[in-house]
Amino acid sequence: MEQADGTRSDGSTEARPRGTAALHVAPSGGAATNPRRYVVVLEVTPDVARADEITKALALAKRLLDEAFAGSSYAQLVTRDVWATDRAHRGQAAASALMAVEVELECLGWPGESTARLQTLLKQNGYRVIAEERRACAEEGCRSEAVLLPNRPNRRGRVDDGWYSETICGKHNYKTCPGCRSVFRLLSTNASGPAASVACTECGFVLVEWGSSKHWEIELVTASAVSS
Numbered sequence: 001m002e003q004a005d006g007t008r009s010d011g012s013t014e015a016r017p018r019g020t021a022a023l024h025v026a027p028s029g030g031a032a033t034n035p036r037r038y039v040v041v042l043e044v045t046p047d048v049a050r051a052d053e054i055t056k057a058l059a060l061a062k063r064l065l066d067e068a069f070a071g072s073s074y075a076q077l078v079t080r081d082v083w084a085t086d087r088a089h090r091g092q093a094a095a096s097a098l099m100a101v102e103v104e105l106e107c108l109g110w111p112g113e114s115t116a117r118l119q120t121l122l123k124q125n126g127y128r129v130i131a132e133e134r135r136a137c138a139e140e141g142c143r144s145e146a147v148l149l150p151n152r153p154n155r156r157g158r159v160d161d162g163w164y165s166e167t168i169c170g171k172h173n174y175k176t177c178p179g180c181r182s183v184f185r186l187l188s189t190n191a192s193g194p195a196a197s198v199a200c201t202e203c204g205f206v207l208v209e210w211g212s213s214k215h216w217e218i219e220l221v222t223a224s225a226v227s228s
């Protein structure tokens with residue numbers, strides 16, 4: 001329970017918001033790199049815009065990024081100050097004030113696990129988290145991108161409508177067997193008559209019902225981890 005003054009009933013002040021953390025993840029560079037490069041930008045704005053609070057927020061942001069991305073390869077952190085500038089009034093110079101600090105890193109491959117860990121760490125440290133992810137399909141040659149707001153999950157949770165998974169868009173005919181969770185790629189050719197049904201090679205679940213207007217072939221991508 002949190003009291004009005006921000007202290008919790010157990011006496012800790014850990015849950016009191018100390019500021020806002022805006023997390024932005026987007027593909028970087030061309031689609032030719034495999035795995036794809038992503039840029040992660042974390043902007044932390046302390047509730048109290050004082051130089052010492054901003055210095056503390058920067059140290060925390062770096063520490064949490066290090067912790068969240070431990071074990072994954074990423075390029076060196078780049079930090080930038082974020083200034084708020086009031087419009088110049090007549091006869092007065094514009095006033096600038098340091099209000100936030102931004103830390104950026106670049107990593108190889110979709111950093112979904114690390115950014116999820118980072119969001120948890122930020123919340124544990126009393127930050128409100130605003131996140132936006134722009135992702136690129138990991139399939140070679142595919143240019144599909146999607147924007148996801150992880151704080152506002154859609155009806156499929158973290159996966160976008162129309163996407164097969166967090167890293168693969170819906171254009172590639174992937175199918176997960178509901179029976180054993182094996183993943184197949186479905187390839188179709190036109191059938192002259194009603195096509196035969198197609199069953200999972202691992203568990204026998206019918207993946208495509210009899211009578212489809214296309215003839216389907218299935219290619220096993222990943223067998224279920226569950227052994228029969």
Ligand SMILES: [Zn+2]
Pocket residue numbers: 137138139142143144168169170171172
């Ligand atoms: Zn795709």
Ligand SMILES: [Zn+2]
Pocket residue numbers: 177178179180181182200201202203204205
């Ligand atoms: Zn199956």
